[in-house]
Amino acid sequence: MVTITNSKLDALRAEIDRLDAELLSVLEKRVAIVGDIAAAKKDDGNPLAFRPGREATILRKILSAHSSKLPDTVVAAIWRELISAVGWMQRPYSVSITAPDKSVGYWDLARFHFGSATPMKLHQLPTVVLREVYENPATLGVLPWLTRERDTWWTHLAQGGENVPRILAALPFLDNPSGEFEDLNSLVIGRAEPEPSGDDVTLMVLATREEVSRARLNENLIKAGLKGYCADSRLPDGGEGDWLHLIEMPEFVAKTDPRLVDLGKISGDGFIKAVILGAYAVPIK
Template sequence: MTNIKLKELRAEIDRLDAELLSVLEKRIAIVGDIAAAKSDDGKAIAFRPGREASVLRNILHKHSSKLPDTVIAAIWRELIAAVGGLQKPYSVSITAPDKSVGYWDLARFHFGSATPMTLHQLPSVVLRDVSENPSVLGVLPWLSRERDTWWEHLAQGGDNVPKILAALPFLDNPSGEFEDLNSLVIGQAEPEPSGDDISLIVAVTSAEVSRARLNEHLETTGLNGFCADSRSPAIEEGDWLHLLEIPEFIAEDDPRLSAFHELLGENVIKIVILGAYAVPMKS
């Protein structure tokens, strides 16, 4: 290839870089207009997990370059997180058992390089951070439901109790960098549908209910989920907690929840939607 041809190609790259920068600046300006339009919406953070998941799915389905999906995802995650922080700044509190830096890397990949983050060994610290400050998101391990107990705190329900909003990693990394580091994101915000979601619900009962019976009632009501875990009371007069996984987005006013409540009968104390998350993509 001649020096003249190389010079022309590099000049074209410079032109495209300038064009990319111009388009990026226009996008950021539009985000500013959006932030101004909803300045009184009362939300503490500009975190739209359902919207973000649908945008990223669309981008990854459309892109046809030789770049790996993980690179494309990293570019858009960085952009999405940065412009969200421009609208309303937020930080991320991360649980890392044994202070594993892998959880830090997992959160950094999703929330971008500009988002303030803190690392904690205990889930209780993250739960406190998120419960006390609506501008904080929490990242908690979801390794084995038999060992994870932090979701029991969310089963209390109430105004300041966080909801499950997203799952990490959203895109599997073929290098295995985030293998076995699956986590859930919680915050004081309302979950929103992405088009392909999983909802997590807790049925609180005064007596033991078998998983088989719970699964049967879910099928009868059309919820088509399953009981992922049941926790016996910590004290003699305590309540049973049953973690239900439903393969769709479930709203608070879904009539199937009332039907499920009726089937459980007098043993049921309450049903709490812990939240929902977009189903992660395969790279």
């Protein structure tokens, strides 16, 4: 039997083999550099290597630059897997997920973002996730968002302080055209300081002694030079205590921003404090 070979096909396959070897070599060099970074950061006191602001900047740049026929979700998945794996190599961490319903969907949402090798646990109640993040600085928490009637967990972060978890990221960071994560928006919290990505949303709590209308709160924000609006107002559990007002601002606002001092002065005697809950990079649509 005479075997007929397709020299062009053989050449293309050989080129793929060559590129695979090149990709592996580049990947190994990248991992080696990450090892050097981990050694340099060994004594910086930060329990997490999770850098959501930088990660968002990298992904935006990659998705803007790539021109292949691969869907954005595939390219993002490749880089998310790589970013998560090397971050875990620097400082191992785990993820606790709240899934009041649609458990598989919330799990898949977190797995897509944090990669296949990151240890994860699933809990029904957000209070359990909050407790794990409070107790272990190497734990990140994923909590449901945009379901206003159930989103009371943010009130637990309103006390502020050095050891209180901060909001660090929003999931999903990239819309999935398949609708796999539809209506499963979540926020990531952890024992770290949020960082800007260039396009961010900051969440803040204003504590007041008495009830204040949302219109008044929005007006005070404008007077202080802050963009944003009041998204929710609640009394603590039991109906007694100070009012807590959740403010969403479409910019990165640090806890040392002088406009927060101005806001307190403008708000008058009923104002108690402003607490930055954290910030997240605006997801890619």
